[in-house]
Amino acid sequence: MQRTEVTAIIVAAKLKKCLKWADIAKKIGLSKEWTTAALMGQMTLDKKQATTIGKLLGLPPEAVDALQIVPYKGSLPSAIPTDPLIYRFYELINVYGTSIKALIHEEFGDGIMSAIDFSMDIQRETDPKGDRVKIVLNGKFLPYKTY
Amino acid sequence: MQRTEVTAIIVAAKLKKCLKWADIAKKIGLSKEWTTAALMGQMTLDKKQATTIGKLLGLPPEAVDALQIVPYKGSLPSAIPTDPLIYRFYELINVYGTSIKALIHEEFGDGIMSAIDFSMDIQRETDPKGDRVKIVLNGKFLPYKTY
Amino acid sequence: MQRTEVTAIIVAAKLKKCLKWADIAKKIGLSKEWTTAALMGQMTLDKKQATTIGKLLGLPPEAVDALQIVPYKGSLPSAIPTDPLIYRFYELINVYGTSIKALIHEEFGDGIMSAIDFSMDIQRETDPKGDRVKIVLNGKFLPYKTY
Amino acid sequence: MQRTEVTAIIVAAKLKKCLKWADIAKKIGLSKEWTTAALMGQMTLDKKQATTIGKLLGLPPEAVDALQIVPYKGSLPSAIPTDPLIYRFYELINVYGTSIKALIHEEFGDGIMSAIDFSMDIQRETDPKGDRVKIVLNGKFLPYKTY
Amino acid sequence: MQRTEVTAIIVAAKLKKCLKWADIAKKIGLSKEWTTAALMGQMTLDKKQATTIGKLLGLPPEAVDALQIVPYKGSLPSAIPTDPLIYRFYELINVYGTSIKALIHEEFGDGIMSAIDFSMDIQRETDPKGDRVKIVLNGKFLPYKTY
Amino acid sequence: MQRTEVTAIIVAAKLKKCLKWADIAKKIGLSKEWTTAALMGQMTLDKKQATTIGKLLGLPPEAVDALQIVPYKGSLPSAIPTDPLIYRFYELINVYGTSIKALIHEEFGDGIMSAIDFSMDIQRETDPKGDRVKIVLNGKFLPYKTY
Amino acid sequence: MQRTEVTAIIVAAKLKKCLKWADIAKKIGLSKEWTTAALMGQMTLDKKQATTIGKLLGLPPEAVDALQIVPYKGSLPSAIPTDPLIYRFYELINVYGTSIKALIHEEFGDGIMSAIDFSMDIQRETDPKGDRVKIVLNGKFLPYKTY
Amino acid sequence: MQRTEVTAIIVAAKLKKCLKWADIAKKIGLSKEWTTAALMGQMTLDKKQATTIGKLLGLPPEAVDALQIVPYKGSLPSAIPTDPLIYRFYELINVYGTSIKALIHEEFGDGIMSAIDFSMDIQRETDPKGDRVKIVLNGKFLPYKTY
Amino acid sequence: MQRTEVTAIIVAAKLKKCLKWADIAKKIGLSKEWTTAALMGQMTLDKKQATTIGKLLGLPPEAVDALQIVPYKGSLPSAIPTDPLIYRFYELINVYGTSIKALIHEEFGDGIMSAIDFSMDIQRETDPKGDRVKIVLNGKFLPYKTY
Amino acid sequence: MQRTEVTAIIVAAKLKKCLKWADIAKKIGLSKEWTTAALMGQMTLDKKQATTIGKLLGLPPEAVDALQIVPYKGSLPSAIPTDPLIYRFYELINVYGTSIKALIHEEFGDGIMSAIDFSMDIQRETDPKGDRVKIVLNGKFLPYKTY
Structure with missing residues (x-):
C-alpha cells in the first residue's frame, strides 16, 4: 500500500469521524504539527503510535504497517506550489x-x-x-x- | 542604477563600516528584519529613511533615489534555491x-x-x-x- | 473521493441537465464566477451550499462531503497554459x-x-x-x- | 540601442522629472495603460508619439528611433513571476x-x-x-x- | 468521458473502417484539416456534426456528447515535441x-x-x-x- | 565578433538607411524570407553575398567575415516564446x-x-x-x- | 491499444521465447537496429512485416494493427535521460x-x-x-x- | 582568462589563417575529432601541445596556459539543443x-x-x-x- | 510486469518477513549496497540470484524473470530530489x-x-x-x- | 567584489605559482577538501586564514575581505551538471x-x-x-x- 493511499484513507476517516488534527495528536501525546505531518505521509510512526492511530481511525492493517516505514518525503505536486x-x-x-x-x-x-x-x-x-x-x-x- | 547594484554597494559599505543590520535598522526606527529586506532590494524606503541610510553608509545620490522606487521583488537566483x-x-x-x-x-x-x-x-x-x-x-x- | 473526480461528475451532470453555470449559481445565491470556481474545484462550499448543489445535480454523498473540504488549488495542468x-x-x-x-x-x-x-x-x-x-x-x- | 536600455533611460528620466505615467500619456493623447506598456518596451510608438516623448523626457535620438521599432514582447524575467x-x-x-x-x-x-x-x-x-x-x-x- | 478517450475511440474506429480523414471531413462538409483537429480533440462540433460523425464511426452517445464540449486545447505531451x-x-x-x-x-x-x-x-x-x-x-x- | 552583434549592427544600419528586407534581398538575388533569416543570424552567406550586404549596409570587415561562418542556429530567447x-x-x-x-x-x-x-x-x-x-x-x- | 502496451507485450513475448532481436529481424529481412526501433515503438511496419512478427511472437490482432500505425516518436521518459x-x-x-x-x-x-x-x-x-x-x-x- | 574566451580567439585566428581543423590536428599528431573538441574547450592539452597550437594560431600566453587546465565540460547553451x-x-x-x-x-x-x-x-x-x-x-x- | 511493481512486491515481502537488506544480501553472497540497488530496480540479477531471492521472498515467476532484465535505471521521481x-x-x-x-x-x-x-x-x-x-x-x- | 571573481583570481594565482590545493591547505592547517571548497567560493574563512591565503596568493585586499563573508553557496551552473x-x-x-x-x-x-x-x-x-x-x-x- 502506497503512502499516498494511506494519507487518502486517513483524511477520509478523519472527516467521517469529525476529528480535529489536535484530537488525533493528543491520542499519541505529540503536537498537532508533527502528527499532521506524519499522517500527511512525511514522518514515521512507531508501532504503538501507528496502532493507536489505526484503531482511532479504523485503518486496515497494511495502512498501519505503512505508517511505520520511513516515507519518501515531499508533499507537493510541483516544484513551485500552485496553492x-x-x-x-x-x-x-x-x-x-x-x-x-x-x-x-x-x-x-x-x-x-x-x-x-x-x-x-x-x-x-x-x-x-x-x-x-x-x-x-x-x-x-x-x-x-x-x- | 539597478537595484542589485545598490544592494552590492550597501553590502560593501556595511562591511567596511563594521555595522550590523540591527545598527542600521535602529537609525530608521524599524526592525532588523524589515530593514535588511529593504536593503537587500525587496522593500521600499520613504525619502527620509533613504536619506538617513544614504548618509550612514555614504551612498551616491542615485542609490538614495533607487531605494525609494518599488523594486521587482524576488531575491533568489533560481526557482529552487541552491544555498x-x-x-x-x-x-x-x-x-x-x-x-x-x-x-x-x-x-x-x-x-x-x-x-x-x-x-x-x-x-x-x-x-x-x-x-x-x-x-x-x-x-x-x-x-x-x-x- | 478526489476533488478532480467531483469536478468531472459535476460537469457531466450539468451537461445532462442542460443547466448553465448562472442557473446553478442562483440556487446558492452567489455570482456565477465564484460558483463556477467552486465547482471547478477551487473554492469551498459550506454544508448548506453543498447540499443544495448536491440535490440539484444529483451528486453522491461523498461528492457533497468533498465540496466542503478546502481544496489544493490550481486548476491548470502545466505552468504555462497550452489552451x-x-x-x-x-x-x-x-x-x-x-x-x-x-x-x-x-x-x-x-x-x-x-x-x-x-x-x-x-x-x-x-x-x-x-x-x-x-x-x-x-x-x-x-x-x-x-x- | 536595446529596448531594455531605452526603458531604463525612460524610467530614470521620469523619476528625475517627477512625472506620472498619466502625465506622459496625456502628451500623446492615449491612455496611461497603453502608454506605460509602450514605454516599458511592449508597444510601438509612431514617429510623432516617439518625438513627443523624446522631447518630454530628454531622450537621445537612438532611443527615439528604438521606440518606433516593434519590440520582442514579454516583460518578465521568468516564466512564473517572482514579484x-x-x-x-x-x-x-x-x-x-x-x-x-x-x-x-x-x-x-x-x-x-x-x-x-x-x-x-x-x-x-x-x-x-x-x-x-x-x-x-x-x-x-x-x-x-x-x- | 474524457476527450482523450474519445480521440482514442475515434482513431481505432477510423482504422477498422479504413476511412481517410478526408472521407470523414466530406460527411460534415468541412476541410480535412479542421475535421482532423476536431476529432483529435482540439475543436468543437455542433450537434449535427457530432451526430453525423457518431453514426459514421459508431461512437457511444457519451462520445457524441463530449465532441460538443469546448476542449482544453493542446495536443502535445511535452513543451518541446519529441516526435x-x-x-x-x-x-x-x-x-x-x-x-x-x-x-x-x-x-x-x-x-x-x-x-x-x-x-x-x-x-x-x-x-x-x-x-x-x-x-x-x-x-x-x-x-x-x-x- | 559574435553573430548576435552582427545582427544588431545590421538591424541598426537597415533602420538608418530606410531599407526594407525585400530591398536587401534583391541585391543578392534571393527571397526576402531566406535573406532575413540569414541576416537574423540563422543562415550562412557566401563570400560574394556577404560582401554585397557589407557594402550596402556599411558593415565592418569582421561582420562580413562572420556572415560566412555557419551560425549556431536558434533565434529565440526561451523554449516557449513570450512574443x-x-x-x-x-x-x-x-x-x-x-x-x-x-x-x-x-x-x-x-x-x-x-x-x-x-x-x-x-x-x-x-x-x-x-x-x-x-x-x-x-x-x-x-x-x-x-x- | 496504445503503442506502449504493444511494446510491453513484445518485450515479454521475446523474453519467454528466448529470441534475440537479431533473430526477429531476420524474419522480416531487415537489420537488428531498425527492427528493434520498430518494436520499441519508434518505426512503422507494413502489413506483411507486422503479420510475420505477430505470428512469431503470438501477438493479439490489435497489436498487429497498432504496429502499422505511424507512432508518436520519442522513447525516453525525460528530456535528459537518467539511464x-x-x-x-x-x-x-x-x-x-x-x-x-x-x-x-x-x-x-x-x-x-x-x-x-x-x-x-x-x-x-x-x-x-x-x-x-x-x-x-x-x-x-x-x-x-x-x- | 575564461575557456570560452580562448575558444573565441581560436575560432577567429583559425578563420583569419584559413586553417582547417585537420591542419591544426596534424601539428600535434592527433585526430581532427579530438583536436577540435580540445580547441572547442572540452579537452585538456599538455604543455607541448598547447605551445604548438599557441604558436600556430598566435595565441596570447594566458590562452596557452588556459588550454592546459581541465575545463568544466559541456559545450551547449541549453539542455535540448536548438541548432x-x-x-x-x-x-x-x-x-x-x-x-x-x-x-x-x-x-x-x-x-x-x-x-x-x-x-x-x-x-x-x-x-x-x-x-x-x-x-x-x-x-x-x-x-x-x-x- | 514493470520493474517498479517488482520493487513494490519486494519491499512489502521484506517487511512482512522482517528481513534486513543485509540478510537478503548474504543469501546471494553480495554486499548489502549492491543487493539493495538491484532489488530497488537498478541492477540486474543472474538466474541463480533471482531464483534465490524469489524463493526467499516468495515472488511470483514473472517477478523472478523481471529481475534478470537490465532495467531502465534512475530511481528518483524528480530531477532535484525532494526527500x-x-x-x-x-x-x-x-x-x-x-x-x-x-x-x-x-x-x-x-x-x-x-x-x-x-x-x-x-x-x-x-x-x-x-x-x-x-x-x-x-x-x-x-x-x-x-x- | 563578487565571490566568483575572487575564485577566478585565486585559480589564476595558484596556476601561476604552481601550488597544489594541498600546499595551500597546509598553510592554514586544514584539509585539502575543505580548503578547496572555501577557495571555490563555498566556505567562509576567518580573518587569520583569509590573510594567510591572501599573502600566499597575492590577493587584493577586497578579495581578502570577501573570503570572510558567508557566500551564497552552490557551485554548479545548472541543476543537472553537464561536466x-x-x-x-x-x-x-x-x-x-x-x-x-x-x-x-x-x-x-x-x-x-x-x-x-x-x-x-x-x-x-x-x-x-x-x-x-x-x-x-x-x-x-x-x-x-x-x-
Whole structure:
C-alpha cells in the first residue's frame, strides 16, 4: 500500500469521524504539527503510535504497517506550489530568503538552521483588525564543520 | 542604477563600516528584519529613511533615489534555491506544506496567511545542547471572499 | 473521493441537465464566477451550499462531503497554459505585468492587489464590430506592512 | 540601442522629472495603460508619439528611433513571476482559469478573448474597509473559424 | 468521458473502417484539416456534426456528447515535441521566428497573425526530385489596438 | 565578433538607411524570407553575398567575415516564446501538431517534412474583412529509411 | 491499444521465447537496429512485416494493427535521460556537439546529417584490453536550400 | 582568462589563417575529432601541445596556459539543443535510445559504452544520391561491477 | 510486469518477513549496497540470484524473470530530489562538486571516477557526540583517451 | 567584489605559482577538501586564514575581505551538471539514492546524514588494474525530532 493511499484513507476517516488534527495528536501525546505531518505521509510512526492511530481511525492493517516505514518525503505536486496558501510561504522565502540568511549568519556565523532537529508551532492570534496566523519555527543552529 | 547594484554597494559599505543590520535598522526606527529586506532590494524606503541610510553608509545620490522606487521583488537566483541555509526553508515547505495548510484551514476556514500584512522576527534561543534559531512568522489571516 | 473526480461528475451532470453555470449559481445565491470556481474545484462550499448543489445535480454523498473540504488549488495542468483562451491571459500578464505594477505602485505605493479579498465579473459587451468580453477584476489593495 | 536600455533611460528620466505615467500619456493623447506598456518596451510608438516623448523626457535620438521599432514582447524575467504583485495575477489565472474558460465558452461558444484587440483600465475604488484596485479587461471575442 | 478517450475511440474506429480523414471531413462538409483537429480533440462540433460523425464511426452517445464540449486545447505531451515530424515545425519557429516577425511587422505594422481566425491547407506537391509537403497557413492580421 | 552583434549592427544600419528586407534581398538575388533569416543570424552567406550586404549596409570587415561562418542556429530567447506574434505559431503546433502529423502520414507514410530542403513565402492577402497573412511552407517529404 | 502496451507485450513475448532481436529481424529481412526501433515503438511496419512478427511472437490482432500505425516518436521518459547507458550518448552530444558541427560544416558547408535518411550499425569489437562497442551512424547530408 | 574566451580567439585566428581543423590536428599528431573538441574547450592539452597550437594560431600566453587546465565540460547553451545539426543527434537518442540500450545489453550484459575511453571518427561517404556523413563511435564496454 | 511493481512486491515481502537488506544480501553472497540497488530496480540479477531471492521472498515467476532484465535505471521521481536524506547528497554535489573536480584532476589529470566500475560501502561510525554515517565511494579512475 | 571573481583570481594565482590545493591547505592547517571548497567560493574563512591565503596568493585586499563573508553557496551552473566528472556523482544519487535511503533508515531510523556536520576525504587507491578514486563521506546522523 502506497503512502499516498494511506494519507487518502486517513483524511477520509478523519472527516467521517469529525476529528480535529489536535484530537488525533493528543491520542499519541505529540503536537498537532508533527502528527499532521506524519499522517500527511512525511514522518514515521512507531508501532504503538501507528496502532493507536489505526484503531482511532479504523485503518486496515497494511495502512498501519505503512505508517511505520520511513516515507519518501515531499508533499507537493510541483516544484513551485500552485496553492495560494502554500505559495505565500514560497514567496516569503523568495522575498526574505537572502535577508534571513544575512541575519542568521551575522548572529551565528556560517551554518544553517536545521530542518530535522526542528519543531513548529501554529497558533491563532486574535486581533481586532482581523485575527492573525502566528507560526514559530524553531531549529537547532548547525555550524559548518571545518576539518 | 539597478537595484542589485545598490544592494552590492550597501553590502560593501556595511562591511567596511563594521555595522550590523540591527545598527542600521535602529537609525530608521524599524526592525532588523524589515530593514535588511529593504536593503537587500525587496522593500521600499520613504525619502527620509533613504536619506538617513544614504548618509550612514555614504551612498551616491542615485542609490538614495533607487531605494525609494518599488523594486521587482524576488531575491533568489533560481526557482529552487541552491544555498543550504535557504534551501532548508524550501524543504520545510515541501515537507510541511500540506500540514500547515490543513491546520490553518481547520482553524480559520478557507483563506491564506498574508505575506504582505506580515512581520517576521528572528532570534537566538540559547540551549545547552546547542543554540537554536527561532523565527516567528506573523501574518493576517485573509478569508476567501464569496460574492 | 478526489476533488478532480467531483469536478468531472459535476460537469457531466450539468451537461445532462442542460443547466448553465448562472442557473446553478442562483440556487446558492452567489455570482456565477465564484460558483463556477467552486465547482471547478477551487473554492469551498459550506454544508448548506453543498447540499443544495448536491440535490440539484444529483451528486453522491461523498461528492457533497468533498465540496466542503478546502481544496489544493490550481486548476491548470502545466505552468504555462497550452489552451489558447487561457494562454491569452498569461500573455497579458507577460506583456502588461510590469505596467500594471508601475501603475498600481504609482497610485497606491508598495503593496499588492489581493487575490483573496477579490471578486471577478465577466460580461458580454455588444459591439457592432464584434461583441467583446469584459472582465472586471476587483481586489483590495494590501500595503506592505513596515515593522 | 536595446529596448531594455531605452526603458531604463525612460524610467530614470521620469523619476528625475517627477512625472506620472498619466502625465506622459496625456502628451500623446492615449491612455496611461497603453502608454506605460509602450514605454516599458511592449508597444510601438509612431514617429510623432516617439518625438513627443523624446522631447518630454530628454531622450537621445537612438532611443527615439528604438521606440518606433516593434519590440520582442514579454516583460518578465521568468516564466512564473517572482514579484508578489505580478504573481497574484498569475495565481488568478491558475485558480480561475478553467472557470473563465467555462463561462466565456458558455456565453460565446468556442473561441478566445483577444489580447490584441484589447484595452485595459486600472482605477482606484475607494472603500471604507480599504481602497480597492479595479481593473477592467476588455477584449474582442474571436470565434474559432471553421473551414 | 474524457476527450482523450474519445480521440482514442475515434482513431481505432477510423482504422477498422479504413476511412481517410478526408472521407470523414466530406460527411460534415468541412476541410480535412479542421475535421482532423476536431476529432483529435482540439475543436468543437455542433450537434449535427457530432451526430453525423457518431453514426459514421459508431461512437457511444457519451462520445457524441463530449465532441460538443469546448476542449482544453493542446495536443502535445511535452513543451518541446519529441516526435521528429512535429519537432521540425518547432524548429522552423526557432530558426525563422524572428524573421517571420520582422517581415510581418514590416508589411503590416505591430500586431499578430491570428491563430483563431485561421485556416490551414496541406497538399502534396509532386516533384521529380522527391514529392514535397506544401502547407498554407492563412490567418487574419490583427493590429495592436491603441487606446 | 559574435553573430548576435552582427545582427544588431545590421538591424541598426537597415533602420538608418530606410531599407526594407525585400530591398536587401534583391541585391543578392534571393527571397526576402531566406535573406532575413540569414541576416537574423540563422543562415550562412557566401563570400560574394556577404560582401554585397557589407557594402550596402556599411558593415565592418569582421561582420562580413562572420556572415560566412555557419551560425549556431536558434533565434529565440526561451523554449516557449513570450512574443505574441511568434507564440501564435507555437500555439498552432500545439493545437494542430497531431493533426498535421496524421494528415502527412496518411498521404505520404512514415517520414517528415524537411526543415532543411525547405522554403517559405510570406504574403499579404487583401480581404475586405481585414487583410490576412498567408504563409506557404514548402518542404521535401523525407521517408524513414528501412535498412 | 496504445503503442506502449504493444511494446510491453513484445518485450515479454521475446523474453519467454528466448529470441534475440537479431533473430526477429531476420524474419522480416531487415537489420537488428531498425527492427528493434520498430518494436520499441519508434518505426512503422507494413502489413506483411507486422503479420510475420505477430505470428512469431503470438501477438493479439490489435497489436498487429497498432504496429502499422505511424507512432508518436520519442522513447525516453525525460528530456535528459537518467539511464547511464543512454545518458552517455547525451553526454557525447554535450561534449562533442559543437565539434561535430564544426567538422561537418567544414566538410560539407551549412546543412545537417539526416536523422531520417539514416542507418545505424552496432557491433562488438573484440579488444584484449576489454571489448568495445562500435556504432556507425550513417546519414545523408542535407544542405540548407537557398531560395 | 575564461575557456570560452580562448575558444573565441581560436575560432577567429583559425578563420583569419584559413586553417582547417585537420591542419591544426596534424601539428600535434592527433585526430581532427579530438583536436577540435580540445580547441572547442572540452579537452585538456599538455604543455607541448598547447605551445604548438599557441604558436600556430598566435595565441596570447594566458590562452596557452588556459588550454592546459581541465575545463568544466559541456559545450551547449541549453539542455535540448536548438541548432538543427546538433538537435538531430539528440533526436537519434530520443528515437533510438531504448533500442541501442536493448542491443548493447543483449550483446554485452548490464553496463555501458564508455564516453571517456572513447574515440570518434567523422568521414564523408560519397554517394550518387547525395553524399553521406559517416560517424563511427567507438567506446570500451564497461560492465557493472558486482560486489 | 514493470520493474517498479517488482520493487513494490519486494519491499512489502521484506517487511512482512522482517528481513534486513543485509540478510537478503548474504543469501546471494553480495554486499548489502549492491543487493539493495538491484532489488530497488537498478541492477540486474543472474538466474541463480533471482531464483534465490524469489524463493526467499516468495515472488511470483514473472517477478523472478523481471529481475534478470537490465532495467531502465534512475530511481528518483524528480530531477532535484525532494526527500531530505537524498537531497543532502545532491547538495553535497552542488557545494563540493567543483572542489571534487579540482582535486581529482590535480591528482589524476583529465578524466572521471567511474560510476560503473564502482562500489560503495555504508557504515555506522559510533561517536559520543552522536553516531555518524560513513559512506565510502570507490570508483576506477578513467582517463580521457586521446586519439 | 563578487565571490566568483575572487575564485577566478585565486585559480589564476595558484596556476601561476604552481601550488597544489594541498600546499595551500597546509598553510592554514586544514584539509585539502575543505580548503578547496572555501577557495571555490563555498566556505567562509576567518580573518587569520583569509590573510594567510591572501599573502600566499597575492590577493587584493577586497578579495581578502570577501573570503570572510558567508557566500551564497552552490557551485554548479545548472541543476543537472553537464561536466562528466561531476555528472557521475549525480548519476550515483539517481541510481543509488533510494538504496542509500533504505540502508541508512534501516540502520538509524528516520533522519538524515548531515551535509553540514560533515567531512570528506579524497584519496588515490593504487590498483594494478588501474588506480581508483576513493572518497569517504562522513556526516553526523541527525534523527527527525518528534515533538
